[in-house]
Amino acid sequence: MSNHDHLKFISGHPNCEVKQNMLNEQIGLFATTSFTKGDIVIDFDSSKIVETPNYLTVQIGENKHIHLNPEYLQYTNHSCEPNVLFNTTTMQLECLTNIAIGDEITFFYPATEWMISQKFNCHCGKPTCVGLVQGAAELPTEVLKKYKLSDFISAMAKKYNRLLIF
């Protein structure tokens, strides 16, 4: 327990809870159930579809970006070693790895985003950290091909001949 003392409970939800890290004030989503790779954390849909991406949206098509419902999924943070994918075909939050109770639930931004509205520097500290997080369109192919991508991003990568390997 003691190593989680800096996490302040914000709100509880099916299979997860929102907590705030009091050391850096970052809000994140944490598992309250353990999952196996391939499990579904939760189904999601859109509360609103917009044409222009922003830091809260998930891309589902060209000029189609959704605001997530349930809304608390907006607190899912980026990691360069993600444990979930926003699968925009099945509209399910899909586990890419096993997840233990208490683990932060994270996704890889470029796995769903072709272009990112605000690029940012990642501080995940993982050995595979990509540093500057950009849309899939701008990441090096050798980085992108290490990740499971949404069907939309895979299709875009093929269309633009980014990832001939797929």
Ligand SMILES: [Zn+2]
């Ligand atoms: Zn990183």
